[in-house]
Amino acid sequence: MRAATGAGDGRHEVVLRGGRVVDGCGNPWYRADVAVSDGRVAAVAPPGTLDGRRSLELGDRYVTPGFVDPHTHSDLSLLLHRDAESAVRQGVTTHVTGNCGMSPAPLRDEHRADARRLWEHYGWDDPRFRWDWESFGDYLGELEAGGLGINVAPLVGHSALRVAAIGVEPRAPSAAELRDMCLLAEEAMRNGALGLSSGLVYSPGCYAETAELIALCSVVAHYGGIYATHVRGERETIVAAVTEALEIGRRAGLPVEVSHNAPKWGAPAEASATLGLVEQARAGGLDATLDNDVHTGLALRLSRALPQPLLDAAAGGLARRLCDPEERRRVRRMVEEDRLPGAGYTGLLRHGAFDRVVVLWAPDRPELSGRSVAELAAERGVDGFTQYFDLIVETDDAVVGIFEYIDLDDIRAILRHPAAMCCSDGLVVAPPEEGYVPGTYWPCSYGEYPGILERFVLGESLLTFEDAIRRMTSFPAQRFGLLDRGVLRPGMRADITVVDLDRVRDLATDPPPHRAPFDHIPPRFPEGIDTVLVNGRLVLEEGALTGELPGLVLRRGGARR
Numbered sequence: 001m002r003a004a005t006g007a008g009d010g011r012h013e014v015v016l017r018g019g020r021v022v023d024g025c026g027n028p029w030y031r032a033d034v035a036v037s038d039g040r041v042a043a044v045a046p047p048g049t050l051d052g053r054r055s056l057e058l059g060d061r062y063v064t065p066g067f068v069d070p071h072t073h074s075d076l077s078l079l080l081h082r083d084a085e086s087a088v089r090q091g092v093t094t095h096v097t098g099n100c101g102m103s104p105a106p107l108r109d110e111h112r113a114d115a116r117r118l119w120e121h122y123g124w125d126d127p128r129f130r131w132d133w134e135s136f137g138d139y140l141g142e143l144e145a146g147g148l149g150i151n152v153a154p155l156v157g158h159s160a161l162r163v164a165a166i167g168v169e170p171r172a173p174s175a176a177e178l179r180d181m182c183l184l185a186e187e188a189m190r191n192g193a194l195g196l197s198s199g200l201v202y203s204p205g206c207y208a209e210t211a212e213l214i215a216l217c218s219v220v221a222h223y224g225g226i227y228a229t230h231v232r233g234e235r236e237t238i239v240a241a242v243t244e245a246l247e248i249g250r251r252a253g254l255p256v257e258v259s260h261n262a263p264k265w266g267a268p269a270e271a272s273a274t275l276g277l278v279e280q281a282r283a284g285g286l287d288a289t290l291d292n293d294v295h296t297g298l299a300l301r302l303s304r305a306l307p308q309p310l311l312d313a314a315a316g317g318l319a320r321r322l323c324d325p326e327e328r329r330r331v332r333r334m335v336e337e338d339r340l341p342g343a344g345y346t347g348l349l350r351h352g353a354f355d356r357v358v359v360l361w362a363p364d365r366p367e368l369s370g371r372s373v374a375e376l377a378a379e380r381g382v383d384g385f386t387q388y389f390d391l392i393v394e395t396d397d398a399v400v401g402i403f404e405y406i407d408l409d410d411i412r413a414i415l416r417h418p419a420a421m422c423c424s425d426g427l428v429v430a431p432p433e434e435g436y437v438p439g440t441y442w443p444c445s446y447g448e449y450p451g452i453l454e455r456f457v458l459g460e461s462l463l464t465f466e467d468a469i470r471r472m473t474s475f476p477a478q479r480f481g482l483l484d485r486g487v488l489r490p491g492m493r494a495d496i497t498v499v500d501l502d503r504v505r506d507l508a509t510d511p512p513p514h515r516a517p518f519d520h521i522p523p524r525f526p527e528g529i530d531t532v533l534v535n536g537r538l539v540l541e542e543g544a545l546t547g548e549l550p551g552l553v554l555r556r557g558g559a560r561r
Contacts, residue, residue, distance in 0.1 A: 064472075069087070073100070093151060255288070261290040303392055354387070355374040534550045
């Protein structure tokens with residue numbers, strides 16, 4: 001890309017000249033100049049007709065709206081990495097936060113420790129966080145105070161409401177406690193939340209009955225919000241779980257977003273069934289859509305694949321409990337009988353798919369790296385469960401594994417469905433050279449969007465480029481009420497991404513399971529996205545961060561500040 005100074009009156013602040021414009025609506029690209037002034041798209045005109053104080057000659061590069069990631073967990077990491085480099089370098093200009101029932105607010109003093117402990121796997125226990133806010137509005141103010149490299153579109157978490165009102169107790173709220181939760185939800189909506197999220201396989205959200213969720217969603221509906229849900233079951237019970245989510249939307253009267261909807265291991269052919277449910281709901285008048293990421297694996301501690309209530313009961317002493325043979329038998333029965341709610345990765349264990357669980361990192365045990373639990377079990381002459389539990393015990397629950405927990409064919413089926421948009425299910429993270437820790441691997445946080453373009457547009461031709469951009473821009477923007485973003489038209493907010501499609505590469509893809517060790521293979525930032533504007537200001541120019549922090553907290557329209 002070549003920078004140039006406009007020869008005309010320079011009345012526009014920035015002009016992106018002569019590129020291939022993809023408007024975000026799915027239309028074919030066309031050549032045009034795009035001018036930006038006062039944070040908005042000022043003009044779109046034939047090539048060579050617009051001049052600006054700064055002009056960038058684009059050649060064959062594509063000019064698209066900035067990508068809107070509808071499912072992230074950047075709620076607190078943005079306080080540490082305000083430039084949001086790991087998002088910006090993917091072309092992402094907005095993160096929808098507060099997903100899976102997890103939001104950092106509202107908070108009450110007696111339960112602050114519970115909130116930090118529940119979501120420590122997202123780094124919420126980092127001592128650098130002050131955690132001195134209480135209301136949802138206070139938390140949003142903390143985000144705004146220090147500047148942001150991207151926009152934040154916040155949801156309030158159902159589990160956060162529960163923790164504030166009753167802690168992590170495995171029970172239904174009393175009538176008074178439910179009224180308290182509804183008042184907290186109302187405060188969040190008044191202060192700008194775009195809706196309510198739930199995570200019904202995690203504690204304490206898994207203890208909620210449907211009526212509780214309908215009551216809270218009714219409050220959200222009053223303010224024009226949305227219900228985004230990590231549904232209650234992701235394997236054999238996923239059809240019932242999606243049915244519940246849609247019923248909540250019908251009875252409360254609000255739109256439903258089914259989050260990262262691909263069925264987890266052990267639910268063959270269920271992807272088409274859940275897509276059918278969404279289609280039926282839409283035919284019946286319910287505004288229902290879904291999102292999904294495209295990675296088949298995720299890195300997490302081995303214990304995180306066990307039923308969530310079991311982890312709550314263990315309270316940090318899981319390794320000690322698994323030293324008891326009887327306790328091991330009890331935990332195994334829980335997993336095999338699916339008696340307790342748990343994350344989707346539990347299905348791998350239930351079905352004995354220990355070949356799909358590979359050790360990423362084990363402290364002081366580098367010889368384990370890159371080897372599957374099934375392989376290690378065969379060497380020791382034990383079954384997969386025994387080996388799995390042994391790894392937790394021998395390392396005091398420090399082993400991190402890569403769980404290949406979703407089938408790629410299910411991802412493909414969802415990705416091409418017209419009601420599906422793209423997401424990362426990641427978070428803003430530190431640059432690899434600063435923030436990579438052996439044993440952690442977040443490919444979705446470094447390369448999700450370039451990876452979709454590389455693999456499913458250029459590689460497989462599953463999507464056209466224009467349709468992929470629609471699923472990354474206008475569709476999620478519309479879904480969450482960000483109606484002045486996601487489309488390249490005069491008057492729209494100037495969140496803009498420039499894509500060199502010939503160079504796009506995801507350099508953070510999961511390392512191959514057969515290669516060991518992988519604890520010394522850090523991810524890298526992607527290639528092919530070198531220029532990004534947020535609210536009309538360049539945050540990435542010719543591959544370099546500019547230091548600008550023009551991002552906004554995108555509160556629900558008319559909300560109090």
